[in-house]
Amino acid sequence: MTASFTWEALPARVLCGRGYLDRVGDEVERLGARRVLLVGGGAATGAPLQRVRSQLGDRVAEVIPDSAQHVPEVIAGQAVERGRGAAIDAVVSVGGGSATGLGKAVVLELGVPLIAVPTTYAGSEMTPIHGRTRDGRKETGRDPRVLPRAVVYDPELCLGMPARLAGASGMNALAHCAEALWVTTANPVTSALASEGIRCLVAGLPRVVSDPQDVDGHAECLAGACMAGTALAQVGTGVHHRTCHVLGGGWNLPHAETHGIVLPHAVALVSPRAPQAMERLAEVLGGEPATALFELASSMALPTALVDVGMPGDALDEAADRVAVASEHDRIVDGPAHRPRRRRNARGRSRRGRRPSRRGERARSPRRRPEPAARDARGRVPRQPAGPTPRRHTALTRSRRRRR
Template identity: 50%
Template sequence: MREFEYQALPGRVVFGAGAARTRLAAEVERLGASRVLLVAGERDAALVRELVAPFADRVAGTFSGIRQHVPLAVAEQARGLAGSVAADAVLSVGGGSTTGTAKAIALSTGLPVIAVPTTYSGSEVTPIWGLTENDRKTTGTDPVVLPRSVVYDPELTVSLPADLSAASGLNAMAHCVEAFWAPRRNPISALIAEEGIRALASGLPGVVADGGDLDGRAELLYGSYLAGAALAVAGTGLHHKICHVLGGAYDLPHAQTHAVMLPHVLAFNAPGAPDAARRIGRALGAADDPAGALHALASRLPVPRSLRELGLRDDRLDDAAALIHGIVPADNPTPVDAASLRALLQAAWTGAPLDGPCETTQEAAS
């Protein structure tokens, strides 16, 4: 008989083309916020001014010092500004680092967050926070950081370049894939994850070919929402542990690191989770070869294919493996030891074809 636990998370989602321009003010009103701290990068300044114009009198301050992986010093600056302007809510407009900064404010202040994502990270629907200090990224889960309301507007992602769209979309797909074997996996999160993979795989090629493909943009944004929803419930596993270490210790770009690692971690874990692998493959259109299908998809996209391309030196791989080994979930579907982890990183560093690293990592794990 089937047994599982599923903790549904609170939160409101508004989804539709033009929603950020026509419905964001109502979400601010719904919270009863009168002194909003706006968190948004300088690059999005013109867009943000347009979006907040209907409630500009409620914006008490703006924090624009966004940095990837949310360094603790940046979080403290943002928290200080929230206090100095007596903010009663936080509005984030931007990608995962922007959302992460808003979450960092909420973590210590309890302020409610409204998120308007402009990439496909999925972070906006998770209670997961992350902070980096002394080259180490720490993550945790706290319901206080979960945005109260999320406004998804495909029109806001049209200006996202093809390479960033592809990397961000694969980052979201990593959330879906990981949800199949993360510590709190369950049948409901798996359903959500499978549909998320299908939507992302469907939308990515068209958006890369034509950045103005609004239907494709909507499919990607829908998939990223599902990715975040699956990850929020299931938690994180081997893939995210690897990426968090690589990002925090070596300042590798977040989405691109996920894009590089995903096919290799999937190839590594698939033999230990055949049913999950079949469902992942089915969503990708190749139930018998999920890693190959993902590799083929990535090969059509303008994304890095190796950790070497991201600037990681090969003499850092031993240290990286040691940092990761101590935080690998005990129930990872394929056993992980020091040798197999080092081989997995080596495969991702070289970007070698998957039949090579897949055999290498599995031999090391056996």
């Protein structure tokens, strides 16, 4: 981050509060929409989707109750055709990042406005970033037309969210914040948003994971997700998001959990080249960033290995090559370094090549440094007297001794 910067705020209208789902109808009225497409996120969003449908009445022209992660091209195409056939003039999405993403795909093609009602901490509702997956590759882009005209946050919609979903979704939002700190386009405004977003998420996540009915904890996390998305929308994405898009689109890995697994390793990768961002992360996380994030994910019982979410081990080199190609012009990344890091991701290792110690496990003692050699009066190390060359205790010499 440099002292000189350009800040251009994106248009946004955010409503946040308990019971605010009942205000969606007013937001549709503000747009003057009369034929609305409703997009849901599956069975978990069935009840709030029905409440919105009741508010809108005969203004609902079409309903798509389900969506899929990574926005598959076929599903996006079908949604666009249904919207076109119904002559819609607005879209309302109710759900997590998948529902928001499908809504963005429709408004991008049909040129109608979007109202987003998030039910997780995805944060994508605050960004002009859209994406689709075709032929095993996720393609993303930026377009101001997909930025929702209004975002309605209601923490009551998050009540009862399964602990694993809440934790993974929160790690996804933390990834938005962390990357917004180290990309080259970061500035004081976005960094302030990202830092405060991390503070909200770190405070709220343990609460909602331990008690899914903690409405204030959900409100804290939604505020963090909002700031995370706003920061990311301004500065764009970096190597972390490129890596997750490659893995998710190529091997259909779960979006939020993949972010949680990759994040500590991405932080470790960029750490030597983004010292200011790491200092800020350390300050708000209360410790060394990569380790703190790994331990946070572990404390919420989230998977820490790509293999645990379906990544085939023999595909790691291909994934690393794809990320290296996508990161060709990113000065923070050097391609060959991805291979060992992806292998650590696959095994669920920390950046030091081992799992951090957990409760009930004995922590490994630090390596001892060799004692400095004795020196003479001139500061030189005396030459040792010649002697027999010691045997090298390799696996080969041990096997030879056994044969003797």
